[in-house]
Amino acid sequence: MVQDKGKPEEAIFKAAIQCQDRHQRQAYVWNACSGNPRLLAEVEVLLQYHDTNSFLDALALDPDVRLDEPVLTEGPGTVIGRYKLLEKIGEGGMAVVYMAEQEHPIRRKVALKIIKLGMDTRQVIARFEAERQALALMDHPSIAKVFDAGSTETGRPYFVMELVQGVSITEYCDKNNLCTKDRLHLFLQVCQAVQHAHTKGIIHRDIKPSNVMVTSHDGEALPKVIDFGIAKATNQKLTEKTLFTRYAHLIGTPAYMSPEQAQLSDLDIDTRSDIYSLGVLLYELLSGTTPFSEEELRKAGYLEMQRVIREQEPVKPSTRIRTALRGASVPARRGEGILPLRVAGILPALRRRPRTGEPLRVRLDTEETKAKMASGRKGGTPSPQLPYRRPAYEQVRGDLDWIVMKSLEKDRTRRYETASGLAEDIRRHLEHEPVLARGPSAVYRVGRFLRRHRSGVVGVAAFVVLLAGVALLLSIWKQDRLQWQQDRLQLAAADELRHQALLSQAQGQYAGGERDAALETIQPILDSPHVGGKAQLLRAGILVDNRRSEDAVAVLGDLLDEKPEIAGAAHSLLARILWESESPNTERLQEIEERRKKAEALLPETAEAHFLRAMTAITVKEQLAALDRALQLDPSHFESRRLRAFTFYASRKYDRLKDDALVMTVVRPRDALGYALRAVAGRELGRYREAMADYDLAIALTPSADPQHADLSIQRRETLLRMEDFERVIAETPPASQDLASPVLRYHTFGALTALGEYDTATILFREIIAPGREARQKFNNWCAKYVFDTLTAGRSWYLTDQGPTGAAFLPMIEAEETYRSLAGKGGRRLTVDGFSADWSPDAKKLAFSLGVHGHSGVAIFDPATKETDLLIVPGKDPRWSPDGKYIAFVRDRQFLRLSEFIAAVRRDQRRVLTDEEVWLMRADGTEPRRLTRGGWPSWNRDSTTVYYASRADYSLCSISVERENAEPNRIMACTWYYPSVSPDSRRVAYLEGGYLKVRDLASQSIVAQQPAPFKTSGGPTWSPTGGELSLGGPNHSEELTGLWVYDLGKSQPIGVLNGQVTAGSWAPDGTQFIFCLGPPYYEIWSADLDPQREKTSEAFTPTQTLDEHFRRMVGVYTNRVESDPTDANNYLQRAQ
Structure with missing residues (x-):
């Protein structure tokens, strides 16, 4: 048999189906896949699907195929605007997506989407434009970006977006053998992207693995959510068919579709539909399959599929995993299916593995495994198969079960309200904190059962009434009522806790200068009954900072009837807006005074109220007075403590900064900010060893991707330089491949090498530092000059006194010392x-x-x-x-x-x-x-x-x-x-x-x-x-x-x-x-x-x-620079001028 070119599993499959005899086919497949269990598993799946889907079972015509398909006029090589089409990468009912190359002003590969010829009706163009506008609204690293838009010479619209080259998130996790923790961290980024879309008013409605691609960015995995809002733009998906019926507009992929999305109407779909789809995606990442498999839904029929999605409860992901680990074909229960099988002959390893909760690791290249696979090829009974490196049952049971099942609630009011809420609960799980999700109560499960089996339960209930009587019913009702009240109280308490956490996070982002991030964080809680007023007040303050005073005034106007502490702060902020506007006239000055009086009358004597006073203060003195009073009333009020610490830092009051930072570490021991501020205070007070210990703690608590991590590393190494611990500075120098984002770290090493007299090594490092160009050299020169001034002011020398350095590498330091000595002289x-x-x-x-x-x-x-x-x-x-x-x-x-x-x-x-x-x-x-x-x-x-x-x-x-x-x-x-x-x-x-x-x-x-x-x-x-x-x-x-x-x-x-x-x-x-x-x-x-x-x-x-003497001296300075480094053209130019 001759195998086709292309993917090996497809070639073997095509050759195998030509064998009429099943035994001959099995022998051929085993020989063709010899030594490759993954390939064997893929081919067997294809053959199984082929055997169970005969010609008589197939539709005569694909329901998504259009008979009047428009003719494509573009193709590889066609030039549209600044873009040259390279190859077609997706096609749908109304549009085509090409990989294209942008010619100017920069050369790069992009994805270009264009409406097909003949499909440019008013409705289609309107939906196409809606998709383009939706994508343009979003700006997030995990969402494909729109670069350009326009129309062809024939008037057909197109738009150009980021080309996402990667694999689906599930395929990436499996191929890279990711553990549970890494899968969750990857999923958190997806939640952040979906949250960003929701804040822009966009609902995806088709979240699934093929729409979450994982690419590599600077060596780190970066998920990219694609096809945002595509159901609103076209009648079909571009790269993967999506179930669609014109009669009821059922849009989406059934296995990932929310119950409300399956109700034949899209008029009442909100962001919680995407929360359900995210829950399905998380379910698949943890268990290897969706709650209801595509095959089950396809076989069930249209109406039955809708019923399953709307009513049938899925099993927990840990139950799926446990079923697979037992290696038994348990009958489907509540929609449960059999996990996909990929690895053969490893059941003995499962039984021998220690019960530590660690993920399963099985070597496929051992002699034992190969022997078991070979015995399977010779006709032996194959062992049960399991997905490779799936999360262990012990890791999923409990918190992750609850989180997934809360996301998959049929009643959307019981799901997470936002994607950030889902992400926050996962973060709590990762940090071993209590999660807000919990298993559904017995009352709730009974209620769901009653709604699903109404007629049968009526008969049973009548029988129970006859047997048990009114007393039993009354007892059940009382218990139900009590449980309902407890549920209400617990849900309200959980919501308040979550909303308070979001508000605190936004306040921290605002204090750190991340205004846009703070706005995005508070978006879900602006209407919260618990913290909505405070969130709106924070939003108004950010709008003022962003020079959107008119918008801020509109927000504050709605807060004047809130509870006193909110209304008082609103009056105070309105007074500040009026004060900072154009020169106020007499009428405006009176209004300012009235606002201030109302603010003082309304604001209560609480720590939170005085913190709000501080947030609207104009002068530092006024701000400190409010913060001092707030901390007198509540010494543990973290927001007030943090803002006062920043004020002491800015005023260089390091003794008081150290005290406040110490309290911050006690109130929030897992927050890096308190340790970072205490380290700064210790460094400036000359307590270097204390500062180093605090820097180490702050760095350990700060994610490496956070920009603060690099800043803290720089400050820590500067402290080592002050301590004259030059050997340690050199020993801790990061590799050149890791310090490109912070070249200052290499400056420190240069200073340490110079101080130790290792001038040759320092000169080599100097050449590496200035290699990127003139800007890099200028930054290095500036750092060297400042370092010399600080060193001399401290009474130290920047080089070995018995042997001074020479050459271009040290010229900025030499000139800085000459300036310092001249001024001091x-x-x-x-x-x-x-x-x-x-x-x-x-x-x-x-x-x-x-x-x-x-x-x-x-x-x-x-x-x-x-x-x-x-x-x-x-x-x-x-x-x-x-x-x-x-x-x-x-x-x-x-x-x-x-x-x-x-x-x-x-x-x-x-x-x-x-x-x-x-x-x-x-x-x-x-x-x-x-x-x-x-x-x-x-x-x-x-x-x-x-x-x-x-x-x-x-x-x-x-x-x-x-x-x-x-x-x-x-x-x-x-x-x-x-x-x-x-x-x-x-x-x-x-x-x-x-x-x-x-x-x-x-x-x-x-x-x-x-x-x-x-x-x-x-x-x-x-x-x-x-x-x-x-x-x-x-x-x-x-x-x-x-x-x-x-x-x-x-x-x-x-x-x-x-x-x-x-x-x-x-x-x-x-x-x-x-x-x-x-x-x-x-x-x-x-x-x-x-x-x-x-x-x-x-x-x-x-x-x-005199002027003549000055210019002659400057000629000498630049001549000295030219002699030290003849390659720097700027010195020649300056000398000529």
């Missing part, structure tokens, strides 16, 4: 880190500064005497103290900034465009903030009544009174420079224009002085207290070494007083101190003492330099 000392744009208080005792980095900053006060930092408000930057010391003007450069984002290890630049910046005013203690106007770069007049600022909208210098609530801006003069600075006597303004620093008289508008400024800068000039000098720094760029320049208005040329990445400098009002800010990569604020007796500032910073 001129009397400079570090005051604080992570800061910029500082301003002295009028008494020169405190410093107002921007805490953070550009785009992620708040306004804070630093006391040089105590080294204490007080964070006043977030977000904010460029604070300027009023001459009388009562107020601070500052710039609000973004709409919102959560404290969790503010303290994040990786800060993203999310600044507003300059034209959207706003000038705000607050008291010097951080209270009573209010918006003045739109603009930036504020400065004060000498009597503290007016704030000058730059209007970026019309390029002008303006002023506004701070004494009147509704003051209007006053335009003073045109000014194209974004950072004009008004002199202390309010008579002159300094700004940059055309490569010159110019000083203009405000009264006459004439230029009174100008000097060259032939370099880049990112800020404005700063006046000395006497008004006779100005300082000007360089840009916010790590590669620019402009330094700081002092302009004596009585001279014609500026004097360079400081080198390096200095961006700004300013004098104390009494002239005794001078502060200067270092830009990236340092973001530090330094101070130097001045002698008030000296007339010129430049005399305190000798040696100084």
Whole structure:
């Protein structure tokens, strides 16, 4: 016999059915499959199906086949838009799916779905567009994405989606021999994808293994849910036929179809139908078969199939597994069928295996197994067969049985309400927590039995009544009533527990800056009778943060009639929205005050109410007061404790942070956040060994896929560097293949190798680090420079002192040390880190500064005497103290900034465009903030009544009174420079224009002085207290070494007083101190003492330099860089400029 090409099982099957003699056929099959039990099992299944499905049993015509099938006009090689068709991968009644190649702007393979020629009727196109829109609404890693859409030249619509190349989830689990835990983790991702679809208002209605494909992403299994909403788009499935009847519109696959979906109407189908299908899928993953097999339903007939789906109860998955393990053909009971058989000759292994609950593992390549298989081929009785590596009976019995059966409830009100609820119960099982699902009560089972066998039970009941009498019926009724009441109470308690857990999860996501994830988490509980009000309040807060104030106001309006603590918080948040809007008039100010009074009157004296107060607070001081009160009332209130810990972290109050973090670990010992915060506090307080222990705990509790895992690893290795435990840093270096997402881990290794004098090895590592390109090199250079500054400030050396390194790898460190030594040599000392744009208080005792980095900053006060930092408000930057010391003007450069984002290890630049910046005013203690106007770069007049600022909208210098609530801006003069600075006597303004620093008289508008400024800068000039000098720094760029320049208005040329990445400098009002800010990569604020007796500032910073000397020095710097690394073209360009 000649076997066909293709799959081996199909070739053997086709050859075998040509044998008329069964004995001859069996001999041929055994010989053809010799040594391959899997192949033998597949061929036997095909032959069994062939023998039991004769020609007379088959339909004359497939009920899904259309006689008027449209002719396809496309094929491989056809070009549609930017896509070239490669091969057809699916076809249905109205559409075809092709694998296609996108030609531009990028080359990739995609799936292209197009309506067939002749099928472009209005109804079909409407359903096609509905499917395309449904897919476009969703954005989830486990859902195939839509890339493009359009129409062909003939007007037929098509859309392009992600090409999913993989196998079904059941096939993947079997082929990869996954254990129960791994199957559940894979299933959790499917639940998350379905939950995402439900939040977008989309019901799948056909969830089954062939619609859940598993692909590989970065070496990890990633399920992909496909064919979303396809029953709404077409009359047939594209890749797998789905039962469909035009008469009643029964849509779906019977074995996975929910009872309500089988009721001949799709008008009342909701998301719980998908929960049922997910339950069937989980059932199949655990037991190897569906609750009701496809073969049973197909043989049952149409009406009987509907009855089975709607009424017949399936057996538990553990019962299925136990039946198979016993190796007996138990008669079908309540829809029970026989498991598919795949592996032969292993029953003795089952009987010998220890009863440990571990999954079954049987070797198919042992001599014993091969001998048993050979005996089967010689005519012996084959042993019972079992699925390969199915979950053990002990692992499924109990929790997983309950979870599956709750998902498969006929009454959808008894199922899980959401896919996330199903996933959460599975998570509880995996973490050995009590699950919410439980076995159905006896009363419920009796009720289901009565509904199924109504007529028979009536007769029996009559007989029982005659025998037992009214007393027995009364007893049963009382017991039923009591059980019903208990069930109601237990279900309500379980729902409340689940809803509280979802709300807490969403609050944690919100506190961590994951606003979109928090919105998705609370979606199922917005109408909850237990936590619906709190969920709606959280939703409103997220909408405010997302700059959707109008939507938030609509939500809050519906909460004003809720219970007092919700209504009070709604009033408070409405007041905040009004406060942060455009400059409020008198009427709006009255409304704000009324809202605040109502909030205080309604909010009760509870921890939760004070936490809600803190969530709507504007200033840090107001927030801390509310949190302190909340924790006085309830020290275990986790949300308040977490938010206060973040506040202490942001304010650098590490002693208090350590205390709150300790309580967090006690309240929630399995939550990594408490250990992570305690580790940070220990590190900053110099308690490195305690910090290392806490980092280890936090990392162990954080999933490796969580971005926080990488951040914690980075912080832990930085702690090792501070401890000078360089050998351990090197020993724990991850392989190059595992640290691509966090190259900083390799920076640490470079620093450790350098500290130990292993310069050759460090140089090799340097080449690997910068290999990706210039951006990688720039990030490495920035880290090296910052590392050197931190090391020198701590009094340590970054290399072996008796033998310094040389070469391109160490040049950033060498230059950083030169800058540090130069600044320190001129009397400079570090005051604080992570800061910029500082301003002295009028008494020169405190410093107002921007805490953070550009785009992620708040306004804070630093006391040089105590080294204490007080964070006043977030977000904010460029604070300027009023001459009388009562107020601070500052710039609000973004709409919102959560404290969790503010303290994040990786800060993203999310600044507003300059034209959207706003000038705000607050008291010097951080209270009573209010918006003045739109603009930036504020400065004060000498009597503290007016704030000058730059209007970026019309390029002008303006002023506004701070004494009147509704003051209007006053335009003073045109000014194209974004950072004009008004002199202390309010008579002159300094700004940059055309490569010159110019000083203009405000009264006459004439230029009174100008000097060259032939370099880049990112800020404005700063006046000395006497008004006779100005300082000007360089840009916010790590590669620019402009330094700081002092302009004596009585001279014609500026004097360079400081080198390096200095961006700004300013004098104390009494002239005794001078502060200067270092830009990236340092973001530090330094101070130097001045002698008030000296007339010129430049005399305190000798040696100084002229412009010519500066440029010659910069040529020397870039020449040194060229000599160290001739391959870096940027150094040549910078030297030429």
